[in-house]
Amino acid sequence: MAKKILIVDDSESIRLVVGTALRAEGYEVIVGNDGQHALDLLLESGGVNLIVSDLNMPILDGISFLKEVRKLDKYKYLPFLILTTESQESKKMEAKQSGATGWIIKPFVKEKLIAVVKKVIS
Amino acid sequence: MDEMKETYIQEANELLENLESSLLSLESNPNDGSNIEQVFRVMHTLKGNSSMFGLTKIAEFVHDLETIYDKIRQNEMQLSKPILDTTLLALDHLNKIIIDSELEEEDNQLNHTNLIAQIHTFIGKSGSVEKKEDSSVETEQDVEGPITYHVMFAPDASIFLDGTNPLILVSELTGLGKNIVIPHFKAQSIEEFNPLDCITFWDVFIETDKSIDDIKDVFVFVEDSSTIVINELKYTNLVSNKEFGEYVSSYMFKEKSIDVNEINELADKVGESSVKESSKAVEVTPVKAQTEAKVTTKKEAKEKVLSSIRVSSDKLDELMNLVSELVTTQASLTLFSQKNESPELEVISENIEKLSRRLRDIAFGMTLVPINNMFSRFQRLVRDVSNSLGKEVQFVTEGGETELDKSIIETLTDPLMHIIRNSLDHGLELPETREEQNKPRKGTVKLKAFYSGISVYIQIIDDGKGIDAEIIRNKAIAKGFVSPEQELSDKEIFDFIFYPGFSTAEVVTDISGRGVGMDVVKRNITDLKGSIVVESAVGVGTTLTIKLPLSLSIIDGLLVEIAKVNYIIPLSVVNKCYEVSNSEMKGNFNKLLVLDDKQIPFINIRREFGYKQQPDEEKSQIIVVSDADRKVGISVDHIVGEYQAVVKPIGKYYKNQDFISGATILGDGSIALVMDSHKIIDLYTEHSKLETK
Amino acid sequence: MKAEFSNEQAGGETKSFLSFKLDNENFTIPVMKIMEILEVPKITKVPQAPNFLVGVINLRGAVLPVIDTRVKFSMSPIEYTINTCILVLSIEVNDEVIEVGALVDSVSEVFELNEARILPSPTIATKYRADYIKGMIQEDDHFLMVLDIDKVFSSNDLESISEYKEEKLDETQD
Numbered sequence: 001m002a003k004k005i006l007i008v009d010d011s012e013s014i015r016l017v018v019g020t021a022l023r024a025e026g027y028e029v030i031v032g033n034d035g036q037h038a039l040d041l042l043l044e045s046g047g048v049n050l051i052v053s054d055l056n057m058p059i060l061d062g063i064s065f066l067k068e069v070r071k072l073d074k075y076k077y078l079p080f081l082i083l084t085t086e087s088q089e090s091k092k093m094e095a096k097q098s099g100a101t102g103w104i105i106k107p108f109v110k111e112k113l114i115a116v117v118k119k120v121i122s
Numbered sequence: 123m124d125e126m127k128e129t130y131i132q133e134a135n136e137l138l139e140n141l142e143s144s145l146l147s148l149e150s151n152p153n154d155g156s157n158i159e160q161v162f163r164v165m166h167t168l169k170g171n172s173s174m175f176g177l178t179k180i181a182e183f184v185h186d187l188e189t190i191y192d193k194i195r196q197n198e199m200q201l202s203k204p205i206l207d208t209t210l211l212a213l214d215h216l217n218k219i220i221i222d223s224e225l226e227e228e229d230n231q232l233n234h235t236n237l238i239a240q241i242h243t244f245i246g247k248s249g250s251v252e253k254k255e256d257s258s259v260e261t262e263q264d265v266e267g268p269i270t271y272h273v274m275f276a277p278d279a280s281i282f283l284d285g286t287n288p289l290i291l292v293s294e295l296t297g298l299g300k301n302i303v304i305p306h307f308k309a310q311s312i313e314e315f316n317p318l319d320c321i322t323f324w325d326v327f328i329e330t331d332k333s334i335d336d337i338k339d340v341f342v343f344v345e346d347s348s349t350i351v352i353n354e355l356k357y358t359n360l361v362s363n364k365e366f367g368e369y370v371s372s373y374m375f376k377e378k379s380i381d382v383n384e385i386n387e388l389a390d391k392v393g394e395s396s397v398k399e400s401s402k403a404v405e406v407t408p409v410k411a412q413t414e415a416k417v418t419t420k421k422e423a424k425e426k427v428l429s430s431i432r433v434s435s436d437k438l439d440e441l442m443n444l445v446s447e448l449v450t451t452q453a454s455l456t457l458f459s460q461k462n463e464s465p466e467l468e469v470i471s472e473n474i475e476k477l478s479r480r481l482r483d484i485a486f487g488m489t490l491v492p493i494n495n496m497f498s499r500f501q502r503l504v505r506d507v508s509n510s511l512g513k514e515v516q517f518v519t520e521g522g523e524t525e526l527d528k529s530i531i532e533t534l535t536d537p538l539m540h541i542i543r544n545s546l547d548h549g550l551e552l553p554e555t556r557e558e559q560n561k562p563r564k565g566t567v568k569l570k571a572f573y574s575g576i577s578v579y580i581q582i583i584d585d586g587k588g589i590d591a592e593i594i595r596n597k598a599i600a601k602g603f604v605s606p607e608q609e610l611s612d613k614e615i616f617d618f619i620f621y622p623g624f625s626t627a628e629v630v631t632d633i634s635g636r637g638v639g640m641d642v643v644k645r646n647i648t649d650l651k652g653s654i655v656v657e658s659a660v661g662v663g664t665t666l667t668i669k670l671p672l673s674l675s676i677i678d679g680l681l682v683e684i685a686k687v688n689y690i691i692p693l694s695v696v697n698k699c700y701e702v703s704n705s706e707m708k709g710n711f712n713k714l715l716v717l718d719d720k721q722i723p724f725i726n727i728r729r730e731f732g733y734k735q736q737p738d739e740e741k742s743q744i745i746v747v748s749d750a751d752r753k754v755g756i757s758v759d760h761i762v763g764e765y766q767a768v769v770k771p772i773g774k775y776y777k778n779q780d781f782i783s784g785a786t787i788l789g790d791g792s793i794a795l796v797m798d799s800h801k802i803i804d805l806y807t808e809h810s811k812l813e814t815k
Numbered sequence: 816m817k818a819e820f821s822n823e824q825a826g827g828e829t830k831s832f833l834s835f836k837l838d839n840e841n842f843t844i845p846v847m848k849i850m851e852i853l854e855v856p857k858i859t860k861v862p863q864a865p866n867f868l869v870g871v872i873n874l875r876g877a878v879l880p881v882i883d884t885r886v887k888f889s890m891s892p893i894e895y896t897i898n899t900c901i902l903v904l905s906i907e908v909n910d911e912v913i914e915v916g917a918l919v920d921s922v923s924e925v926f927e928l929n930e931a932r933i934l935p936s937p938t939i940a941t942k943y944r945a946d947y948i949k950g951m952i953q954e955d956d957h958f959l960m961v962l963d964i965d966k967v968f969s970s971n972d973l974e975s976i977s978e979y980k981e982e983k984l985d986e987t988q989d
Contacts, residue, residue, distance in 0.1 A: 013174060016126050070283075077282050120286070120290065
């Protein structure tokens, strides 16, 4: 059965690029527009193998979303990657401390994305 | 990739629109922190998206722009008019290069260079664009053949808690070359024992021609919390050496990691040819987290940013049709349940009514977009045009929350811009002239939107010099549109403005005369099945009123009966209902009734509509409706009740009977006619239509 | 058979026609233009409208305007009998196709007709507006007027019809 990845970003362009790249690798992809939406999707999904999320999002931002996910028993150990730009160095630390598994730096090439995903996906 | 590029462009356009309105708000409120944040955030997103698509010229451009606002929000710089002006110009440029991302057009290239130079003067960068520093590259050793490394990886006890699986990391490491893996367990006493802890750690010997960076890379996410030691060993081929392998295997599951000196001794013992420099140990130890990152989870409660998805308009059309059918069918159900006096059925049908009402509101809300979006585009226009004309203008909007079908808004934009340009160019006077006339220096252009009946009205009102009907009339005569003897009302005279070839401006200025005449404006509006009317008074100002039908309507109405014919009055205009005796209305020549101690004009619809028969009952109901800023009463025989009406057009044949805006089918299949109260009041009372100040 | 007459249609296509009565006159139109035929339901009158607009009806959820064809032909308004019915017509007005209901006194029959047999209408002293009539058919000893329905119900035509002559044609018919 294909592994499921939940991607979350308020930019439609990013969602499209990441989603397409992941699907091409054979992953099943669920897409959220912001942290709150993603949380709802996660709960409905019955389980995913990885979450890839942007940080700057309206309603519920990346870090808050991450924290909410970690509160749930089912997803305490779920791999969680954040999407971040190089100018957000401190965010990487903050994310790690909040329980993120790792990060992908924007802009990224498809190969790098896939490599990191493979690195952490459960 | 084309679909993606299109999405990028669509999204970029939205971002730029957003950016423009924030910048304009910033202009009026330079100290509003949330606007600066918004500007920064939008630029940041745009930059990110652009680099995702490899549009580096755009990304770098935005990056520089973003730097300005980053400095401003960190209080390293102050917002100033030159900065704002440049930013707005940069925005215009961005609009162009979103499409011409490689700057193939000369104009764009020129602007690009100029704007960058200007931006740099603000952020203090001199000379050409600085390239981002490449991250330092460690020179790799020029070795022939693979190197043997010893890697000690001791994950933090809590490593599982961020979803990391150390085994995956180990397997990634071993994927780099030939290897020996020696796992160890840290002892934990029963009391300490925590099943969530990671107590395994590894010694891994790996022979690889990859660089030390590649090895470090494996642990990039965990290097801050786990202990990683990488030793470059001086011998090659240790891993394949059987003796060496046996020896280190004896350390398996021991509590201690293998000491590097021991390894070296072992290696010596086993003995291999090439002697290298003393092994380098690269220890990567957990680094204390830097100063607690400021957690700024500012929920952007101030902005109305809503997540959204794109839906095809075909699906929407279908949805709305179905909803209309549902509402009509539900009305029959309600009627049936009432007639059949089954309480259970009544409850059920009431529930269905509530649900279908909500469904209707949501479905119809989908294509409707507040007219505000369009208004903010005009802000920019007014600002730019008034600046270049040397006029001082205040742009006011009213009713921005009025919703219109999105496609209609898009079609309206051009005609409205033209009208506004006209107002600014020909309508409003120069500040000095205005002062001479005891008018305020600042002219006002007001954009107003509101509903009436099942139509939307959009008005452009200026307090400029007005249009002289005489001049128009003479011009019309000169052009042969009308004969000199013909008597015309002001309204009819102003209508000539919309004739093709009619332009009162002697000189077609660059601003308002781009070959788009008022006749084109009118055509755009009639294409939307709307109408446009001009009212004006010399020295006072001009008002243009555009009336548009709402594309599809389900409205909440008041169902009434007049001479056994059913009518619907939109609830949105209904104020209050009173009962009045017919004799009171009959002898009433003033056409005024006293209701709640106020004098309210009323219309005897029976009479005005030409119903000859006398009413059955002694009493009539007066429905008081609101019309702009006054109240008028409409008399009916009976009030039947509230009704959710799916309004259908009654067709071209009835275009002159525009006081009826449509018809709806009642639960029993009969038809009720929907009144346009605004039009009825216009027709049957003598009030002037010009907005009273 | 090549048309020797000055008809719009070339050649001789055979089409179905429906004939109906207004007062004692027979008229006919191509069946293609008729969507359906209805018994007269409740008609809701729209106030302050011209005489020939009788009102609107509910046709399975759509609102259909109904025209008194007799008034259009300068006859007295229709008087409802059991034979009165509404022809739901699909007509073309200003490049738009719209539906309208036409009240007629009765419908007679459907028949096949070769269009080449449509004779030009007499130009002398026509009783009805020339552009309403496409031509005439002689059927046995009846004369049937073939109507140009698009012209008859053109919504631009809000002029009063009373200005047209009411001279009776010299016809040898029943």
